[in-house]
Amino acid sequence: MQALVYNGPGRKNVEDRAKPVLTMPGDAIVRITRTTICGTDLHILKGDVATCKPGTILGHEGVGIIDAVGAAVTAFKPGDHVLISCISACGRCEPCRKGMYSHCATGGWILGNSIDGTQAEYVRIPHADTSLYPIPDGADEEALVMLSDILPTGFECGVLNGKVAPGSSVAIVGSGPIGLAALLTAQLYSPAQIIMVDLDDNRLAVGKQFGATDIVNSGGGDAAQQVMVLTGGRGVDTAIEAVGIPATFQICQDIVAAGGTIANVGVHGVKADLHLETLWSKNITITTRLVDTVTIPMLLKTLRSARIDAGKLITHRFKFDKILDAYETFGKAADTQALKVIIEA
Ligand SMILES: [Zn+2]
């Protein structure tokens, strides 16, 4: 089968690989029908993710059809349409029993990281019963790819951890796919104000289309001042960090209101300063989280009932044999205006 393989920093190739086989009784083999590329895949290709060794097939998002199941799998059978969670979870260990699937003792974020991932014709899914979700008949499978990672990430790490509430004020720093996923799901809670902050006017325009009340271009270095003006000098109840660099975490610290929450979503590769000398008296909370994907069943229902239009995040489509072009397009998002790219079998 064809697969997109990480071959060390800066190197990726489409290679011919053996079809995966069942190795544990809880495994399923899924034939991928649609997958996508994540910003995290680009981090891996930069060499930022030490757990991902050269030779690994990338990808942790996708939908497909069950090809084979191990003897212990009871929830799925060959032919079933399934959504793949980016997080594999045994459902039994102590972190799983707390609903913290991201820290499963024998799972977590392993797909396309420490084991082969979804950017291939077939993938082996460990703990299949608790890591796959059935796709209802007639569902828009393309939009469901957004539920593998970005929608639950924006929602759990940004909106839920950030305690977005009716009538509250929210700033989302970073208007990329994850920031936009937070924007879409924040609106389930009816905040009064959602301010998108980004360097890219196109992404800000998309934010406005998706329901932001205000947009701030951070290119001039005065993003925090602009947010303070927009909030009458008060700052925001929730500041969602959706980039993962020191400058954007700094903006969040500058704009969080007294009693507010900074919800970090971004993957940070270098240390960032925490200004306790200004924040110590402000009653704020800072949260961090790796997505647990515990909200996938709920998000599936909101998608099915058209409360959220996740398909809006998809800007480009490629056949699998053009996956290198898909990487090129996704990697140059500022030029191509790409948000999420769908790769079809
Ligand atoms: Zn991802």
Ligand SMILES: [Zn+2]
């Ligand atoms: Zn577990």
